[in-house]
Amino acid sequence: AYAVDLARYCVRLDALLTRILGIKTTYRAPTHLYALPRAQLGQFIGPDDNNAYRISTYDNTVVAENEPAPDSDFWGAYFGYTATLLASDERLHGPDWYMLGVPLVFADTRYRGNRVQLGVVTEGYAVLLGGRGGSLIPMRTFLGMKRADATAAEHKIYDAQAWALAHEIYLESWHRADFNRYLDLLHEGSDSGEAFKSSFKVTYEQLDKEFANAIARQAYVYTMQVPADPPSSAPPSSLSAAEVSGRLALLAVRYRKGPDPVRLASEALQLDPGNESALRALARAQLSRGSYADALAAVDKLAARGGSAASYADSGDVLAGLAQALSDGRATL
Secondary structure (H helix, E strand, O other), rough: HHHHHHHHHHHHHHHHHHHHHOOOOOOOEEEEEEEOHHHHHHHHOOOOEEEEEEEEOEEEEEEEOOOOOEEEOOHHHHHHHHHHHOOOOOOHHHHHHHHHHHHHHHOOOEOOOOOEEOOOOOOOHHHHHHHHHOOOOOOHHHOOOOOHOOOOOOHHHHHHHHHHHHHHHHOOOOOEEEEEEEEHHHHHOOOOOHHHHHHHOOOOOHHHHHHHHHHHOOOOOEEEOOOOOOOOOOOOOOHHHHHEEEEEEEEHHHHHOOHHHHHHHHHHHOOOOOHHHHHHHHHHOOOOOOOOHHHHHHHHHHHHHOOOHHHHHHHHHHHHHHHHHHOOOOOOO
């Protein structure tokens, strides 16, 4: 029931984001949600984080804590789902403040029956911004700034400002048309300064003053009708024990942390010798260890069984890695 609710609410969030952000593309990369106990989650992504995500050319992975959430408040899953949706499609990409701020805003989405609350204020950010006065990062710097370039002291205010700016644009419609134009020009290759001049009728300094005034006023929480669920093509089914071990092995390979992926994959293959997830994880793990013959054997087994696009993509990556090892003289035929 927990897994079904988590998936259902993420699909509903997708429909809301499509409407609010004006997403035109209908394609969605396959997304795998891992909801894990706190202790197990820490093995994969570290003890200080409660959610993480990764994207690849063919799928997305979101990892979050499975702590029981009140009603439908799956913060970590919503953050990861929104972030991967934006990151996995070139048409939805944007600057760092956008890629962080939009997921932060919609991570606090809360469903209540057939209604959904959007724009719930994140108290920590509101308190931090409320005490900043005129010491926000100036828009001239902030809009083109990468989070990695912020100092350690600036990280908290950067995150809070990204959240507040996304909240103002997409829920309060503050300079919405200007920012839409600005982001479109960035997609077309303009730099931040050129895009700003072509999109806004105010200066950076005027925008700073307006933004400070906007975040000083009371924020609104918006309520919308929950979108209708799309028809389901198949009823939900439980994963087999082999598939659980295989998917955890893939997670360990993806994050390069946690339990030994070769051990997990081997456990899965003892239960199901043709398990695709386990063979994918085994091929990648053996390649990274330099066990080239074992990596090739796993790819051969994947080829013999056929499989998904992800299976072919993993096999292609491993074969390319084997070719490179041969070229470098680290392996021989």
